[in-house]
Amino acid sequence: MKTDSQLQHDVQAELEWEPSIDHAHIGVAVTAGVVTLTGQVSNYAQKLAAEKAVHRVAGVHALAEEIKVRYPGDPKTSDTEIAKRIRDIFDWDVTIPADEIDVKVEQGWVTLTGTVHWHYQSEAARKAAGKIHGVLGVYNMLTFRQAPTASDVRERIVAAFKRNADLDAAAITVATDGGTVTLDGTVHNWRERRIAEQAAWAAPGVVRIDDKLAIA
Incomplete structure (x- = not known):
């Protein structure tokens, strides 16, 4: 008597052997001799051919067929x-x-x-x-991944602010606590505030930004 794993192998081999079936998207599961087919084929003829292929395999007690027909023009949403x-x-x-x-x-x-x-x-x-x-x-x-130390994160963010011509780095304070960065101080507009946030997010290990920047 075949084991479920042997039966699964035989069914997969039979599906591969049948030239009218595109077996790449068909899944085979076997429990107590009951074969379940899942996945999709491009037409109904392939669906029937898959059923016949399974019934040709010795040891199959029953077939649960859950294959869906998905035509080439259908939306690709499986x-x-x-x-x-x-x-x-x-x-x-x-x-x-x-x-x-x-x-x-x-x-x-x-x-x-x-x-x-x-x-x-x-x-x-x-x-x-x-x-x-x-x-x-x-x-x-x-x-x-393992984040750098809080002081290293702060130094990198401050350096990034100083490099950015659109920011007044002296008007922004940076505090770090683990992966949380708190930005405080003032910026001239919402655009600068967004630039500051983006620069802070670019530092390794940052998982949260607490933005307290005020618009001057």
Whole structure:
């Protein structure tokens, strides 16, 4: 008598053997001799061919067929398609460390996990995933690598302010507590306030900005 793993292997081999089936998007699970097919095919003929292929395999007790027919012109909004498009856009975007981020899609909801160095990388990944058609929401579970000391973070932010011609660094005070940065003082307008925030976010290890800057 075949084990479930042996039966799964045989079913997968039979699907691969059948030339009329694009087996790449068909999943096979076996429990107590019952085969469950999931995934998608491009036409109904392939769906029927997959069913027949399973029934040709010795040891199959029953078939639960959950394959969906997705025609070429249909919107590409299945979880598998969404995940692939997210991976593709991550690979293209140089600001996103694609190799360090795992993507899971379940019923249109995307979960991002992994570890990145910078806040802007986490934000870039979240925004990119949210732009994909069919995504209902994004759970951003990305974490940051070991942060530098608070004093080092403060020094980097202050140096960045001094380099920026659009900011009066002397009018802004910077305090750090772990990964939290507090900005206080005055700026001339909302644009300068946004520039200050962006410069602070660029420092490694920053996970939160408490912006108390006032518009002079």
